[in-house]
Amino acid sequence: SINQNLQKVFARFQRGGKLTDGNIQDGLREIRQALLDADVHFKVAKDLIDEVTNRAVGEKVIESVTPAQQIIKIFHDVLTAAMASDKPLVIGQHGPTVIMLAGLQGSGKTTTAGKLANLLKKRGRQPLLVAADLQRPAAIEQLKVLGQQLGIPVLAKTGVTPPDLCAEAIPFARANGHDVVILDTAGRLHIDEPLMQEVAAVKARAKPHHVFFVCDAMTGQDAVNSARAFHERLALDGVILTKLDGDTRGGAAISIRHVTGAPVRFVGLGEKLDQLEEFHADRMASRVLG
Amino acid sequence: LSIGRDLDDETLDRLEETLYTADLGPSATAMIEKARKAYKLREIKTTDDVMVFLRKEIEDRLGERSELELRGVPPTVVLMVGVNGSGKTTTIAKLARHFTQQGKKVVIGAGDTFRAAAAEQLQIWADRVGATLVRGKAGADPAAVAFDAAEKAATEKADVLLVDTAGRLVTQAHLMQELSKISRVLGKRIPGAPHDVLLVLDATTGQNAIQQAEKFKAAVPVTGLIVAKLDGSAKGGAVVGIRERVGLPVKFIGVGEKADDLEPFDPKEFARSMFE
Ligand SMILES: Nc1nc2c(ncn2[C@@H]2O[C@H](COP(=O)(O)OP(=O)(O)OP(=O)(O)O)[C@@H](O)[C@H]2O)c(=O)[nH]1
Ligand SMILES: Nc1nc2c(ncn2[C@@H]2O[C@H](COP(=O)(O)OP(=O)(O)OP(=O)(O)O)[C@@H](O)[C@H]2O)c(=O)[nH]1
Ligand SMILES: [Mg+2]
Numbered sequence: 001s002i003n004q005n006l007q008k009v010f011a012r013f014q015r016g017g018k019l020t021d022g023n024i025q026d027g028l029r030e031i032r033q034a035l036l037d038a039d040v041h042f043k044v045a046k047d048l049i050d051e052v053t054n055r056a057v058g059e060k061v062i063e064s065v066t067p068a069q070q071i072i073k074i075f076h077d078v079l080t081a082a083m084a085s086d087k088p089l090v091i092g093q094h095g096p097t098v099i100m101l102a103g104l105q106g107s108g109k110t111t112t113a114g115k116l117a118n119l120l121k122k123r124g125r126q127p128l129l130v131a132a133d134l135q136r137p138a139a140i141e142q143l144k145v146l147g148q149q150l151g152i153p154v155l156a157k158t159g160v161t162p163p164d165l166c167a168e169a170i171p172f173a174r175a176n177g178h179d180v181v182i183l184d185t186a187g188r189l190h191i192d193e194p195l196m197q198e199v200a201a202v203k204a205r206a207k208p209h210h211v212f213f214v215c216d217a218m219t220g221q222d223a224v225n226s227a228r229a230f231h232e233r234l235a236l237d238g239v240i241l242t243k244l245d246g247d248t249r250g251g252a253a254i255s256i257r258h259v260t261g262a263p264v265r266f267v268g269l270g271e272k273l274d275q276l277e278e279f280h281a282d283r284m285a286s287r288v289l290g
Numbered sequence: 291l292s293i294g295r296d297l298d299d300e301t302l303d304r305l306e307e308t309l310y311t312a313d314l315g316p317s318a319t320a321m322i323e324k325a326r327k328a329y330k331l332r333e334i335k336t337t338d339d340v341m342v343f344l345r346k347e348i349e350d351r352l353g354e355r356s357e358l359e360l361r362g363v364p365p366t367v368v369l370m371v372g373v374n375g376s377g378k379t380t381t382i383a384k385l386a387r388h389f390t391q392q393g394k395k396v397v398i399g400a401g402d403t404f405r406a407a408a409a410e411q412l413q414i415w416a417d418r419v420g421a422t423l424v425r426g427k428a429g430a431d432p433a434a435v436a437f438d439a440a441e442k443a444a445t446e447k448a449d450v451l452l453v454d455t456a457g458r459l460v461t462q463a464h465l466m467q468e469l470s471k472i473s474r475v476l477g478k479r480i481p482g483a484p485h486d487v488l489l490v491l492d493a494t495t496g497q498n499a500i501q502q503a504e505k506f507k508a509a510v511p512v513t514g515l516i517v518a519k520l521d522g523s524a525k526g527g528a529v530v531g532i533r534e535r536v537g538l539p540v541k542f543i544g545v546g547e548k549a550d551d552l553e554p555f556d557p558k559e560f561a562r563s564m565f566e
């Protein structure tokens with residue numbers, strides 16, 4: 001663990017030597033390795049190390065009797081701040097509130113749509129699920145099954161384009177007493193221009209109050225590329241990190257926030273429809289630290 | 291990176307970033323260290339030299355090309371495994387198409403009895419590629435479906451049996467055990483089965499891919515990898531570390547969402563793509 005590694009680095013100087021800048025540099029190298037092992041982006045790791053370095057100098061870690069602990073605390077605080085949001089997420093009343101989910105293939109959007117609908121229903125809302133993935137085999141059927149399991153209606157149609165379907169979902173929701181509309185879109189590559197235009201058209205037509213980028217927690221260095229592209233097209237207001245019940249450290253959460261400013265709002269912790277929780281930056285920081 | 295120029299430390303730093311952001315992880319560090327040593331010993335002098343050096347490093351670590359062969363008495367049984375959403379079901383469709391195009395008779399076992407509309411998704415694919423689907427009821431024991439599929443493939447003298455499984459994370463011990471059971475049941479009905487176990491890896495996955503390879507290999511006799519979604523911007527570099535540390539070769543790559551979007555893995559082409 002990073003704790004043990006740093007203890008080792010500083011152990012030699014604990015026995016009566018004074019710390020030098022070289023020792024601090026060794027400690028920072030350990031931290032950088034921990035970040036890279038956790039899949040934090042190469043460049044983002046550099047920025048974070050610079051920040052930790054400045055604070056280590058400012059807090060005079062070099063004079064500390066417990067340098068390893070102090071550096072870890074700084075590291076933990078820097079990571080937490082890198083992921084925390086000062087504005088809490090409020091899913092308000094907009095008659096209806098529209099939530100759009102987008103992301104790469106297989107990231108967990110359809111399952112998350114069901115989870116989000118379930119969470120909001122438990123909070124007393126009347127959600128409507130919209131099956132706007134019209135390309136994946138049996139995608140509509142998949143969302144319908146989830147809707148049946150939850151007792152939540154699913155709007156589905158064929159012979160229509162995703163932007164048109166999402167646009168007509170709003171008056172449909174209003175007419176049927178739904179105060180939240182959740183749009184499940186097809187997985188797509190951020191380098192697929194026609195499909196990125198399509199997802200931008202969905203946003204333009206449905207005017208969502210919240211756009212969430214659904215991202216697999218085990219995503220590596222590519223997270224910054226896809227997140228940045230989706231952010232440029234859709235102006236993301238949040239990220240949902242899925243499959244966090246695995247053993248991946250989830251450094252993508254930090255990289256995505258760093259390049260887009262979009263904070264993680266929810267995490268997926270399993271395949272069941274009640275396994276969606278609110279995001280806690282400090283817990284994630286501990287996880288990335290390892 | 292301008293070609294033919296004298297090499298310098300800054301270029302090596304930039305190459306380390308290129309390899310690292312391709313998800314090569316610790317292998318990137320190791321390769322750049324070797325390049326730095328060779329540069330200090332004047333064994334490599336120009337940017338051309340270092341590109342050739344690094345491409346060869348990657349190719350050497352990836353090993354020889356490794357194909358999927360139809361072996362033994364038909365049917366050859368191939369089990370697809372991997373974490374949730376990696377591309378298993380779509381890859382099965384592509385593999386089925388690969389064989390039906392050769393005139394082979396293909397049976398597919400709908401071994402994902404858990405996820406919503408999993409069998410429906412596979413039925414659509416089976417119809418599209420001309421394969422026979424064997425499925426069970428939703429929630430059925432996947433090992434039972436695997437057995438039924440093996441039974442059908444054997445009695446109908448199919449050339450290939452492709453068995454799909456539900457996605458699972460390696461932290462789910464009971465699901466890894468379930469996978470072992472599916473593999474054993476296949477072997478009971480068809481001697482030597484599964485002849486191949488292919489781990490489908492999402493190209494966007496980072497260092498967790500190494501964990502996936504280790505844990506799946508501990509549960510079932512994985513014989514190779516398929517890297518899906520390489521048509522994206524992710525480079526899939528984690529497969530280098532997997533070959534080095536777990537010994538698994540990449541057999542195919544997935545480059546799209548259609549039945550034809552499967553290609554055999556070419557280590558030279560893959561090494562070259564790291565630098566694009
Ligand atoms: N363990 C775990 N599995 C998850 C989680 N979220 C989704 N999954 C699984 O991930 C797989 C993919 O989920 P989907 O909801 O189909 O993903 P998608 O983004 O809609 O996929 P496309 O529509 O093809 O792009 C399924 O097997 C889900 O059950 C999670 O938080 N934990
Ligand atoms: N662009 C691209 N998309 C792919 C590729 N392979 C699969 N996909 C897409 O990835 C998504 C998930 O594919 P599936 O085949 O359902 O993945 P899976 O591993 O069976 O998922 P689970 O059964 O839920 O664990 C689908 O939207 C596929 O179309 C590929 O090579 N390229
Ligand atoms: Mg989906």
Ligand SMILES: [Mg+2]
Binds near residue numbers: 378379380455457
């Ligand atoms: Mg599947």
